[in-house]
Structure formats: C-alpha cells, structure tokens
Amino acid sequence: ETGVTQSPTHLIKTRGQQVTLRCxxxxxxxxxxxxxxxxxxxxxxIFQYYREEENGRGNFPPRFSGLQFPNYxxxxxxxxxxxxxxxxxxxxxxxxxxxxxxxxxxxxGTRLTVL
Amino acid sequence: xxxxxxxxxxLSVPEGAIVSLNCTYSNSAFQYFMWYRQYSRKxxxxxxxxxxxxxxxxxxxxxxxxxSSKYISLFIRDSQPSDSATYLCAFPSGGYNKLIFGAGTxxxxxx
Numbered sequence: 106e107t108g109v110t111q112s113p114t115h116l117i118k119t120r121g122q123q124v125t126l127r128c129x130x131x132x133x134x135x136x137x138x139x140x141x142x143x144x145x146x147x148x149x150x151i152f153q154y155y156r157e158e159e160n161g162r163g164n165f166p167p168r169f170s171g172l173q174f175p176n177y178x179x180x181x182x183x184x185x186x187x188x189x190x191x192x193x194x195x196x197x198x199x200x201x202x203x204x205x206x207x208x209x210x211x212x213x214g215t216r217l218t219v220l
Numbered sequence: 221x222x223x224x225x226x227x228x229x230x231l232s233v234p235e236g237a238i239v240s241l242n243c244t245y246s247n248s249a250f251q252y253f254m255w256y257r258q259y260s261r262k263x264x265x266x267x268x269x270x271x272x273x274x275x276x277x278x279x280x281x282x283x284x285x286x287x288s289s290k291y292i293s294l295f296i297r298d299s300q301p302s303d304s305a306t307y308l309c310a311f312p313s314g315g316y317n318k319l320i321f322g323a324g325t326x327x328x329x330x331x
Contacts (some may be wrong), residue, residue: 197317
C-alpha cells in the first residue's frame with residue numbers, strides 16, 4: 106500500500122450536480138496531483154498543489170477546482186457535472202525537491218459515475 | 221497525432237513467456253521514461269524509470285529506450301500470472317508531478 110487514501114471509493118451523481126472527492130497524502134509529502142482516468146485510457150493530469158497553492162494545470166475547464174490543506178490532505182471539486190466526467194479520479198502525492206525516482210505515489214482512486 | 225501512443229491490447233500470454241510492451245512518443249523534450257503497473261481497482265505504481273537510451277534491468281523487467289526513434293519498450297521475462305495488469309508508459313512533462321501517460325496495455329498471463 107502507498108499510504109495515499111481516497112474517499113469515497115465509488116460515487117454516483119446526476120448531470121449538473123457538484124461533487125467533492127477527498128485525498129489524504131502519504132506522510133511527509135507536500136505535493137499532490139490529481140488525475141482523471143477514463144475507462145480504457147491512461148490517467149490525464151488535472152492539476153497539482155504545492156503548499157496549498159495550485160502550481161500546474163492540465164487541459165481541464167475551471168469547473169474542476171481543488172484545495173490542499175495544511176495537513177496535506179486535499180480535495181477535488183467538480184461543478185456542473187457532465188456525462189463525460191464519469192471516470193476514475195486518482196490523486197498522487199510526492200515530496201517536492203526530490204528526484205524523478207521519488208515519484209508520485211497514487212491512491213486507489215474514486216470511481217465517479219455521472220448519470 | 222497523440223503525444224504518446226500505446227497499443228491497448230489486450231495481450232494474452234502463457235505463463236513463462238517473454239512479454240514485450242511498447243510506446244512511441246512525439247515530444248523530443250521528454251527526458252525521463254517510466255513504466256507503471258496498474259492492477260484492477262488500484263492506482264498505478266511505478267515499476268521502472270530510465271533517463272538515457274539503452275537498457276535498464278531490474279529482476280525480470282527490462283526497460284529499453286531508443287531516443288532517436290522515440291520508442292520505449294518494457295520486457296517481462298518468465299511472465300507470471302501475478303504480472304496480469306495494465307502497463308502504462310509515462311513521461312514527466314514540465315516537472316516531475318505532471319506525467320503524460322499512454323493509454324495502457326492490458327496484459328493477461330494465464331497458467
């Protein structure tokens with residue numbers, strides 16, 4: 106196990122609703138990234154947070170937003186859900202300032218279904 | 221053209237076979253090359269990473285990089301049923317936190 110936990114495991118929402126997904130980073134990790142993995146696809150980078158500030162974003166609209174808390178837990182919020190938002194959402198944590206080999210540790214993900 | 225191309229499979233092999241998994245990429249700026257393994261209902265876990273062209277070996281796994289062809293491979297020797305998973309190639313882009321993933325190749329090793 107990586108020490109990265111996510112909740113909930115599964116979630117079903119309807120189109121137009123809002124959702125909050127939660128992640129608890131591995132102890133000592135100060136950087137968290139969020140990814141979206143559609144069925145049969147590789148993960149796509151949404152954004153990353155370092156010291157409670159967003160410092161990198163992929164090709165996702167503003168209705169995807171996040172928060173990182175002082176205890177390095179974090180949230181992913183998605184507003185105005187669309188059917189295409191159905192996916193596995195992964196968070197990953199690492200310690201900034203380390204090399205590539207100290208890479209991200211992924212949580213098990215939250216499976217979101219939008220009906 | 222996608223930045224990373226990876227055949228999604230599925231690939232089904234008998235136990236003990238040598239498996240070859242491949243990715244091509246188009247971005248010459250990629251400097252590190254990674255392979256992740258993802259079991260069903262789990263997050264990806266880093267298997268191997270390499271920086272330079274050539275081969276890197278770790279137990280039954282060998283990562284191979286050909287920068288001139290923008291082609292990377294992962295070889296699994298003496299494959300085991302426990303190797304059954306999806307294998308994702310990944311490339312750090314603009315920092316180690318942002319990874320560009322391939323679509324993943326699903327591998328099934330049957331006894």
